[in-house]
Amino acid sequence: xxxxxxxxxxxxxxxxxxxxxxxxxxxxxxxxxxxxxxxxxxxxxxxxxxxxxxxxxxxxxxxxxxxxxxxxxxxxxxxxxxxxxxxxxxxxxxxxxxxxxxxxxxxxxxxxxxxxxxxxxxxxxxxxxxxxxxxxxxxxxxxxxxxxxxxxxxxxxxxxxxxxxxxxxxxxxxxxxxxxxxxxxxxxxxxxxxxxxxxxxxxxxxxxxxxxxxxxxxxxxxxxxxxxxxxxxxxxxxxxxxxxxxxxxxxxxxxxxxxxxxxxxxxxxxxx
Numbered sequence: 001x002x003x004x005x006x007x008x009x010x011x012x013x014x015x016x017x018x019x020x021x022x023x024x025x026x027x028x029x030x031x032x033x034x035x036x037x038x039x040x041x042x043x044x045x046x047x048x049x050x051x052x053x054x055x056x057x058x059x060x061x062x063x064x065x066x067x068x069x070x071x072x073x074x075x076x077x078x079x080x081x082x083x084x085x086x087x088x089x090x091x092x093x094x095x096x097x098x099x100x101x102x103x104x105x106x107x108x109x110x111x112x113x114x115x116x117x118x119x120x121x122x123x124x125x126x127x128x129x130x131x132x133x134x135x136x137x138x139x140x141x142x143x144x145x146x147x148x149x150x151x152x153x154x155x156x157x158x159x160x161x162x163x164x165x166x167x168x169x170x171x172x173x174x175x176x177x178x179x180x181x182x183x184x185x186x187x188x189x190x191x192x193x194x195x196x197x198x199x200x201x202x203x204x205x206x207x208x209x210x211x212x213x214x215x216x217x218x219x220x221x222x223x224x225x226x227x228x229x230x231x232x233x234x235x236x237x238x239x240x241x242x243x244x245x246x247x248x249x250x251x252x253x254x255x256x257x258x259x260x261x262x263x264x265x266x267x268x269x270x271x272x
Contacts, residue, residue: 025067025068025070025071025083025085026067026070026071027063027066027067027070028063028066028067028069028070028156028157028158029070029158029159029160030066030114030157030158030159034111034114034115035061035066035157037111037115038061038115038119038155038157038174039059039060039061039155041115041116041119042059042119042147042155043058043059043210045119045123045147045148046058046059046147046148046209046210047208047209047210048123049148049190050131051131051192052192052193052194052195052209053148053150053190053191053192053193053195053209054190054191054192054193054194054195054196054197054198054199054246055150055151055190055191055193055198055199055200055211056148056150056190056195056209056210056211057150057151057152057153057199057200057210057211058207058210058211058212059152059153059154059155060153060154060155061154061155061156062089062154062155062156062177063156064088064089064156065089065090065093065154065155065156065175065176065177066156066157066158066175067156067158068082068083068085068088068093068156068158068175069095069156069157069158069173069174069175070158070159070173071083071158072158072173073158073159073160073171073172073173074158074160076160076164076165076166076171078097078099078171079097080095080097082095082175089154089177090154090177090178090179091178092177092178092179092182093175093176093177093179094146094149094152094175094176094177094178094179094180094181095146095173095174095175095176096118096122096143096146096147096173096174096176097171097172097173097174098117098118098121098122098143098171098172099169099170099171100113100117100118100162100169100170100171100172101162101167101168101169101170102162105162105163105168108161108162108163108168108169108170109161109162109163109170113161113162113170114159114161114170114172118172118174119147121143122143122144122146122147123144123147124144125138125140125141125142125143125144126141126144128140128141129141129144129145131188131192134187134188142181145180145181145189146176146179146180146181146189148189148190149176149179149180149181149189149190150189150190150191151178151180151200152176152177152178152179152180153177153178154176154177155174155175155176155177156174156175157172157173157174157175158172158173159171159172159173193250194224194248195209195210195222196209196210196211196222196223196247197223197224197246197247197248197250198246198247198248198250198251199211199247201213201247202237202246202247203223203235203236203237203247204221204222204223204236204237204238204247204248205219205220205221205236206219206220206221206222206223207219207220214236217234217235217236219236221233221236223236223237223238223247223248224248225238225239225240225248225249226238226244226248226249226250227240227241227244227249227250228241228249229241229244229248229249
């Protein structure tokens, strides 16, 4: 009877590992160096938006998003979808796909095919996107708008090299959380304005035009308070006067009320 207990423990341990494999999938095939390249490319393009973005978040890597992307890439199914998970890291997950074909097998299996080419392909859709009207004037813009969706904070990618998919193509899948392209508030993928002036965190910490979280208070704080707001340089925030909003106190009221209230509040502030 006692011999059964170790066997039961072994079976329970096996079931637990199978459960982990089912719920978490396998690790992305991207190396640590390639992950950094992907992150750098994503954030490079996010810095290039025109008009400039006031609330563009700096993207970070998320391993579960990457695991899900890898599992989906392994299917060689060139359509949007996610593998089965008991629990997802985000309620809604955005996704960009890229299929690169070439008669040159070395190029199919190249670093360029699984990093630079997909990112540049998604970015190039900017040609068809009109920011002011939030209209796509060409065949597709959704990959671009997800790439530059300001409130997306995490990305994770997987790929399958060109010789492993029928038809020989390199398949790249990137997942994003929180998702872009839904919940359009504001309507466009980002708020137009001075970089890092309207970060969702209400702090103005900035890394070359991208909103960041600063844990040691040694980050750049380019925040400039509007409408008589007072800057707290220590935590890079503005204390706004009544009625004003955003990290830099530049919004929250209708334009006509803004003009009147600005003059009144600043006159009071100057008398103090």
